[in-house]
Amino acid sequence: MELETLLVDVADGVALVTINRPEVRNAVSRQVQDDLRTVLDAFRDDDTVGALVITGAGDRAFVAGADIAQLQHYDLHTGLASDMQRLYDEVEAYPKPTIAAVNGYALGGGCELAMACDIRIAATTARFGLPETNLSVLPGAGGTQRMARLVGTGLAIDLVLTGRMLTADEALAAGLATRVAEPDALLDTARELARAILAKGPLAVRLAKLVIRSGMDADQHTGLVVERLAQALLYTTDDKREGAEAFLAKRTPSWSAR
Numbered sequence: 001m002e003l004e005t006l007l008v009d010v011a012d013g014v015a016l017v018t019i020n021r022p023e024v025r026n027a028v029s030r031q032v033q034d035d036l037r038t039v040l041d042a043f044r045d046d047d048t049v050g051a052l053v054i055t056g057a058g059d060r061a062f063v064a065g066a067d068i069a070q071l072q073h074y075d076l077h078t079g080l081a082s083d084m085q086r087l088y089d090e091v092e093a094y095p096k097p098t099i100a101a102v103n104g105y106a107l108g109g110g111c112e113l114a115m116a117c118d119i120r121i122a123a124t125t126a127r128f129g130l131p132e133t134n135l136s137v138l139p140g141a142g143g144t145q146r147m148a149r150l151v152g153t154g155l156a157i158d159l160v161l162t163g164r165m166l167t168a169d170e171a172l173a174a175g176l177a178t179r180v181a182e183p184d185a186l187l188d189t190a191r192e193l194a195r196a197i198l199a200k201g202p203l204a205v206r207l208a209k210l211v212i213r214s215g216m217d218a219d220q221h222t223g224l225v226v227e228r229l230a231q232a233l234l235y236t237t238d239d240k241r242e243g244a245e246a247f248l249a250k251r252t253p254s255w256s257a258r
Helices: 030-044 076-081 083-092 109-116 143-151 153-162 168-174 183-198 202-216 220-235 238-249
Strands: 006-011 014-019 051-056 061-063 098-102 105-107 119-123 127-129 165-167 179-181
Touching (some): 014 030, 051 061, 109 127, 202 220
16 A cells, blocks of 8 residues: 555554654644545455554654644535545444554544544543634534543533543543553553454454444444344354354364454
């Protein structure tokens, strides 16, 4: 892949995707969006990659928001097209696990990107925020919706209206971050977590993610029906039989292709 704004490194089934614009705190430009789509498309059906870790170059920022130089030219049509919102929807719906390794400021579009990922590991130096109202716009890449679902309506309104930032520990306590790590251990922690997920039954991981995401937008009864159907499907798979046999034999399971 020839990418202008991203660095990609694949090892042991984990793709480390680094947004590489440290001179502007890794701001999300149109080119970053295009490059992220290229990466998502490339790895979607690639059996050698089972999980993605997304981070930012340098130690100052994960992603410090959208590219303001481009934002000043946005208009009604740009807002209705919602390119960044659609991209983050792709990240959220991605069939493989996604982990945000938040190594600094995750503001605006950066916070929204992290929230679209399945898991967020924050360095102790990380800061999360949605400061868009300072520019008289709102978090339009999913921020108003994902933040409320992650931390609750009251705190989400507080964060969006004031634009204030949360520390890593505050984000962890609120449910925005799922883990906290020292900065020099952040990527190792993310890779270790990804490898732990890859050790599980791949179809079970994929369906579990799908069931949880689908259930969040449905009532509990509907969510339980989806859960039951997914479990019934898993009961018919070779991987389910392999998992049970490996457990009883006290050996490492050998899963089918992802």
